[in-house]
Amino acid sequence: MTSLTFRFPRKSLRTLALGALLSASTAALAAPAPKFDVARISNDIKTLSSDDFEGRGPATPGEKKTIDYIAAQMKAAGLQPAGDKGSWFQSVPLRMSNIVGTPNLAMTIGSAATPLSQGEQIAVRAAETGQSSVAFKDLPLVFVGYGVKAPERGWDDFKGVDLKGKIMVVLVNDPDFEGGEGDFGGKLMTYYGRWTYKYEEAARQGAAGVLVVHESAPASYGWATVKNSDTNTMFDIVRADPKAAHTQMEGWIQKDLAAQLLKASGIDFEAAKAAARKKDFQPIPLKATMSADYAVKSDIITSYNVAGLVRGSKYPDETVIYSAHWDHLGVGLPDAKGDRIYNGALDNASGTAALLELARSYAGGPPPQRSVLFLAVTAEEKGLLGSEFYADNPLRPLATTAGVINMDGPFAIEKTTDFSISGAAKLDLLTMLTEEGGKLGRHYTPDSRPEAGSFYRSDHFPMAKRGVPAISYDAGNELVNGGAARGKELADIYTRDRYHQPADEYDASWNTSSWVGDMTLLYNLGNRLANGHVWPNWSQDSEFRATRDATAAQRP
Template sequence: MPPFPKSLRLLLCASLLSSSALAMAAAPVPTFDVARIANDIRTLASDAYEGRGPATRAEVKTIDYIAAQMQAAGLKPAGSRGSWFQDVPLRMSDIIGAPTLSMTIGGVAQALTQGNEIAVRAAETGQSAVTFADLPLVFVGYGVKAPERGWDDFKGVDLKGKIMVVLVNDPDFEGGEGDFGGKLMTYYGRWTYKYEEAARQGAAGVLVVHESEPASYGWATVKNSNTNTMFDIVRADPKAAHTQMEAWVQKDLAAKLFAASGVDFDAAKAAARRKDFRPIPLKATMSADYAVQSQIITSHNVAGMVQGSKYPNETVIYSAHWDHLGIGAPDAKGDTIYNGARDNASGTAALLELARAYAKGPKPERSVLFLAVTAEEKGLLGSEYYADNPLRPLATTAGVINMDGPFGAEKTSNFSISGAAKLDLLTLLTEEGGKLGRHYTPDARPEAGSFYRSDHFPMAKRGVPAISFNPGRELVNGGAERGKALQDAYTRDRYHQPADEYDAGWDTSSWEGDMTLLYNVGRRVADSHDWPNWSADSEFRAARDASAAQRK
């Protein structure tokens, strides 16, 4: 559904939360040290930390730094066995050497180069090699099977021994309206869903067609994110969740496949937007041959806590992912270190500064957990593992505030959250923002599916009220137009690229205000015994209500 206007959203939430509930305690608002935040970002995003890749020597350096800062702040260790760390077992997979990849298109053989026309991920099925020859390709539209919407893109097709070709995003993306809520991406639009559905359909592999607008990022991001080390949670049957080959292809290659089959690419996309779409066999086959090294490793979440003074068994969580892409393919300047300054050294720095504020200030009534999670860039794996193996019970976790790039490029007059969820935490955030002279604006790009791309999502789908903060882009100097231009430039030139580096010339005018807002909304929940919830029509409400008996 489209984003709700502010007045309607507040009216919907009013039935859940009275204006007097969760009243702000008289705790003084701390002063946040912008220079200290900048130093944490500069340190974590330096070349010495080698892009903070999980299961590398940089992980040890990174998590030790975070734990040391938590200890210096005065937090108590909240990890496993009384430590600062929670062990997170993961399957780590790498392609060994350059994969041999080719297609035969309309009878003509064409070699494919990894990272150029195609970006193939290391198999996450546990197998040691991927070898197949001349497997047929089948276009399956958006690759959606949604019985509740009366939608099935797989009508009558048997994908066993075949490679499925699929579009990214939802069927509604192009037209802006339809059975999938218009521009707001559903989980059906995420590439993770398409990989999962390919495995359920028994396909031999899946090719996602890349286009920058529906994907919400360019080919450089796809290449850099998919051609390095892959991680997954440890599964009893990994082949139930993954096919042997998962990959993206450039639009130009896809258009060539369609043309050789006598099908216009744009016409096929238009057909895929309709319920009556039927799979289209393509006059093309694919072959592949490459070795895969797969092993089970242990990465780590980092956890520190301030114990509550009145309700110590109840929890508020601040979270941020510490990892980035590590060392990868060189960019045009030869740089191989993906520093991840904004994504997400900045969120980790915000987490540490909030930890200092809570530890040194008056004790919150509820316990506050500061959680730095691993492997977000590999599919929210650290937060997914935490949600399945919580250090603090989910039923008595009052809320989660996640931070992924939490600082504005400059000072903003607004703020937002990832996605368009309706929940009491958003009401509280809106009220606290208003006290600071800032207003809530719905996600500027709901079609990007950002709700499913941040570490609050694994908690949300298990019912815990959770948001991922966005600092907004309505700049005090230049307004929304300039803010969009700066965001677009970052996405194009720096996101998931070595150029995402710390810059001493950054404008930090938004940072103290962003930190204050993050602190105030968390403190408001922490100094209360009320329980925020989702709106009555939220898909996450039932899961939360099912655990109500555990909250008193």
């Protein structure tokens, strides 16, 4: 679940800081931030993103190397193991699914037979239903607009259409994306805009499959990201009834193919999108069918979160969490140079390296009053699965977890004057971050791309939806040298050329001028929380406030 501020484009949304909600009693701080070793951070990134780690895919030899390295660094720093049964590891059972060989995919559009190439016009995922094959012939396709059923907004894109035995074709993002205003918060993406929601809704509707139409702007990433992610190994949490959450076929199609489907049915693609932005939209049966035939290998495997603890001196049962995901995409389709290893240097060896350096700092300094948990989670790239599992099976009680500070690409490409967080949120933890940033001469900038749905795309989200105050740090985009314009330019280059591609590799020539400042801000926020005794909360109008308030009696 930022861009070339070393924050990935999928992880940013407009945020509104709360006003002065915190009293002076938050200030019981310990020593100032320690010195951070940029060379050591660089070495951790270089090691974790090397070809030897094979892209850090869960359930691969690369995972074993990765988690062993993280645990060894935590042990060397002086942390206590905080995983299962006194170990460094928390077992995370997952369903792992792979398409065997090359899938046979085709459509009949109008009367024309149209073969489809996996990764080109279409990208289908391995079925996550547990079935051993996907085989169907000439199933009808139905365009359902944005595929949203939101009774609280008086919105229903399905209007009673029967999707059983049919393939649902759906637009990505919210109905408000194109016009910037409406029932879904304008440019601010709601969960209804996420492809994960659309897959879930397809299952609820009883569809035989679902195809999301890819467009770079509303998706917030290019086709290369879809192709490289969705044609790879799929993981999911182990579900009692996986078919309640997944259809047998889930995937994406290119916009040109979607336009071809609609044209054969006498409808212009842009006109169909315009119609889909209105409440009175009616589903459109397409003059097209789809056939598919491929085998799926499905296994239940165990991946691992890695957890190390610095025990609190005064309130050891209360917890502050720093988190980062250690996984990336592993080995996948080759790029134009034939490189098949998705090294994930920025996404997210950099966050893991920051986690380790912070762990060294806390373990080597005065004991904090609250315990601090350093949590490296698995399978973020497969749907925040490691953090989702932790949130369901916490190693430390969520009710007495004061806050979560997540790091996913936490360093800027160069020194910045600002900082941000991933996602639209109103909470005291952001107020604290803003205050700590101000002390360092940096200001908070709300995300300029609220349509990207970043709040739902990083490892803080599973904790947030269970009420725990949680943010994912973003290093900002306003460069000291060149300002926001140059920051955006470099971010766009990263998104286009490196994000979720083999080219996301360690580079010894990186400008590291922002790193100490980012580490200091991350440390100061956590240190303030760990050496105080306040309990940050969400704003009164936050959807997470009631969940947090329900556990208030468990906090001293």
